[in-house]
Amino acid sequence: MVSSGNNYKDKVSQLISWGHWFSFFNIIAAMLLGTRYIVHSEWPASLLGQLYLLFSWVGHFGFLVFGFYILILFPASFLIPSQRLMRLFAVLVATTGLTALLLDTHAYETLDLHLSPLVWDLLLSGERTELNARWQYLFITVPVIFLLQLVLSEWLWRKLRKLTRKHVGVPIATVFGICFISSHLMYIWADANLYRPITVQRSNFPLSYPMTAKSFMEKHGLLDREEYTERLNAQGIETSEQLRYPLEKMAFDDPGTGKNLLIVMIDGLRSDMVEAETMPYLSAFASQNIDFENHYSSSNDNTAGIFGLFYGLPSSYINSARSSNARPLLVSTLEQRGYHFGLFGGDNLRQDPIYSDAIFNGLPVEEMTTTDQDAEVVDSWASWLKAQNSEKPWFSYIELTSVQNFEEGGDYSPKFEPSLGSSNISGQNTNLILKNSYRNAAYFIDEQLIRIFDQLVNRQLMDDTIVIITANHGTEFNETGSNSWGANSNYSQYQLKVPMVIHWPGSVSSVSDRLTSHLDVAPTLMESLFNTTTPSSSYSSGNSLFSPSAKRRWILAGNEKDIVMIQPQSTTVIDKYGNYLVYDQDYKRMDSAKPKLSTLMQAMHEMKRFYRAEQ
Template sequence: MVSSGNNYKDKVSQLISWGHWFSFFNIIAAMLLGSRYIAHSEWPASLIGQFYLLLSWVGHFGFLVFGFYILILFPASFLIPSQRLMRLFAVLVATTGLTALLLDTHAYETLELHLSPLVWDLLLSGERTELNARWQYLFITVPIVFLLQLVLSEWLWRKLRKLTRKHVGVPIATVFGICFISSHLMYIWADANLYRPITAQRSNFPLSYPMTAKTFMEKHGLLDREEYAERLNAQGVETSEQLRYPLQTMTFDDPGVGKNLLVVVIDGLRSDMVEAETMPYLSAFATQNMQFENHYSSSNENTAGIFGLFYGLPSSYINSARSSNIKPLLVSTLEKRGYQFGLFGGDNLSQDPIYTDAIFNGLALEEMASTDQDAETVDNWASWLKSEKTTAPWFSYIELSSVQNFEEGGDYSPTFEPSLGSKNVSGQNTNLILKNSYRNAAHFIDEQLIRIFDHLVNQQLMDDTIVIITANHGTEFNETGSNSWGANSNYSQYQLKVPLVIHWPGSVSSVSSKLTSHLDIAPTLMESLLNTTTPATAYSSGNSLFSNSTKRRWILSGNEKDIVMIQPKSTTVIDKYGNYTVYDQDYQRLDSAKPKLSTLMQAMHEMKRFYKID
């Protein structure tokens, strides 16, 4: 029994020693494959960034392979009694791991994504995509990898005693350990100081999760969160990719139709508020003009929603537009045509960088009249309109914020009760109170719209003015049952679906149920107001609202982190790592649903199409 016990102990000891050396050589193999990530990624601009790259390359793949050894092969050394069977098992594990790494490098080079549910579905879907067409050739290498692993396994077993005598295991482990720990410590420093040559490498390698310590540093007074957020936003602009916008030289048939243009954006107004009880005037106005009932904002938050409205581009390009100081083609073309500008709204208009650094960049500040009260905003606009004596056409932008700020109340009488500020609301349904307060604000805005159109009618401008009424995003009152309130918390229709009513002189009233987007407004105006002959694909991700093209299958929304693909019966959300979730029309998750993957590829391509190619 003692002999048997010693024999088992010796076998396990030999297998563990062999496993260490087997893992070491697979670390080297993984590092060699990992060099493909380095070749395809942005090369660090500083010596410190390059030094970090070297440390993380050695430390990460050393930790990754050794981690799989600890989790799989080390326990198996005690459970599999036969050394031949154990070595075969190790060869199969190593072959699987290196094959997965090879596939991951291919996905990274093709899509700039690591293996994820989206990538796997692309690989296994059977659809004819670039990734799908080429990945199968990679499996030709699988038998080669397997044979090489068998040779390595046998060679190490024969040389095990000789290798053991060298006593180099501890120094090698120490090198990998130092590289791993040092790379994480360097990343903690880089993250706190927003040192981009290091932080830009965060997602270069698969299963890479560099350590940060912001909470610890903030607790000990080493980091100011607000100041950090400001620096992070500024860096996102400074380091963004350069826009190629438009993709070709713009051409025009003539100077355009010369109509005035008024755009009214109601902050936070969802589409179902345009009905006879809540907004009777806008509802009646919509029936007399063009109404788009299935219209979606380009985002569920203000900045990205406004960006999509003016640029006709997805929100992934926001920082690039800001860093390049590129105005929307719509605005720059209106300037060139001699349009007079009148810009009116709350503090958001003069403080939000999307206006000051991008959309209205370079316009005289005195043209931006700001106030916190929407009634006063309309008064300021009316005074400007009355004093506008030139014969040149004008462009006016009005942003109304009472709906978004409904919880703060306002100088208007409540129409729907109970609401915030009402007496005896205790015991009432909170959702009902909030919804009524929201409707009260929308009703007040409806009255301001009456005033706006009265001024246009009184000055006989209706026949010479294109009017667009819409919103930057919607507002939810937990209709999805996911504890979502307000905006910027999910991509349901309550937060994305907004009204779009257009008065276009000479057009007949109509109601359109086709799928439309904020990205469609810029090409509509460029084609039908300014008469460009350049195709919309050269400067926008949208189509003209007046286009007779075939029914579209999807439209884009989202923000800087997520791509949202809206289809007639579903909404697909894709994060920056390639993970996706499909929801139905009521924004309930569909666990078994999968979108058409070639369509997903088209959407992802659209998010990068306007970047400059080096």
């Protein structure tokens, strides 16, 4: 019994010692594969950033491989009595790990994503694409990796005594430990100080979660959260990628039609409010002009929705546009054609950086009126309109905010009861009360639209003016049952689907149910107002609303964190890490649904197509 016990202890001791060396050489192999991440990633601009890269490269892969050893191989050394069987098991584990790492490096090089449920689904989808074919070729290396691991396993077992006598285990472990701890301490400092050469490396390596300590530092007075947030927002602009917009020089057949252009932006108005009871005038106006009933904003957020409308680009380009001081091509062309500019809206029009730093930056605006009262906004616009010289065309932008701010009430009489401010509303359904107040605000806006069009009719401008009525995003009243209210909380149709009614002189009334987007507005105006001959793909991610092309399979929405692909029967939300969720038309999870690889690749390509290529 004593002999048996000693033999078991000796075998386990040998396997543990062998396992340490086996892990060490696999750490070296993982580090060599990890150089593919370094080559594909942005090279740090500072010496400190390069030092962090070295520490994190050594420390992360050392910790990653040794962690798998501790979790898998170390316990197995006690459970598998045969050393040959144990070594075969270790070889299988190492082969699997290095194969997964090889696949991850390829995913990172091609998609800028690490292995995730989305990437695995794409890999195993069976869909025939060039990318999928290349991935499948990687599996050819599996037998090679397996054979190399077998050779390494046998060599280490034969040289185990000689390697053990060298007593270098502690120094090697110390080097890896120092690198690991140093990289996390450096990242804590960099994260608190927004030191980009280090923080930009956060997701370079797989399963990398650098340590942060902002809450701890704020608690002990070492960090001012407000100042940190301000610096973070500023850095997002300064360090964004450079925009290449448009992709080629614009060409025009002629100076364009010379029609006036009026865009009325109704903040927070969802598309189902355009009906006879809530907005009778807009409903009638839509039936007499061009109504796109299946139209979506480019985002559920105010800034990104407006950005998409003017630029025709997804919201992932917002910071780049602001950093590059690149005005929308549409606005620049209006200026070049000699249009007079009149901007009218609330404080948001002057304070929101999307207007001041991007869309209307540096424009010779004749008048900019900012008031939170929509009736006063329309009054100011009417006065400006009277002063316009009919010999020169004008562009006017009116932003109306009563619908967005419906909970604040207004000086208009409610129509739908019960609503906020009404008496005896206790016990009533909160959803009904809020929605009625929202509809009251929409009804009030409808009356302001009457005043706007009366001015155009009275001045006989309808035949010379293009009018676009739309919204930046919609508003939800928990229709999805997910406790979502207002906007910027999910990507359901209640928060994304908005009106798009266009009065185009000389056109016949029509109703379109094809999938359209805010990204389509800029190409529509560039082609039909300014007669550009440059293809829309050179300056936009959308298509002309008047294009006779077939119905599209998907449109893009989202924000800086999420890519949203809206399709006729589903909505797919993909975060920046490659995790995805698929929803049906009612925004209910579709657990078994998966996006097509070809569709996903097109969408991800569109999010990067307008970045300036590195020289």
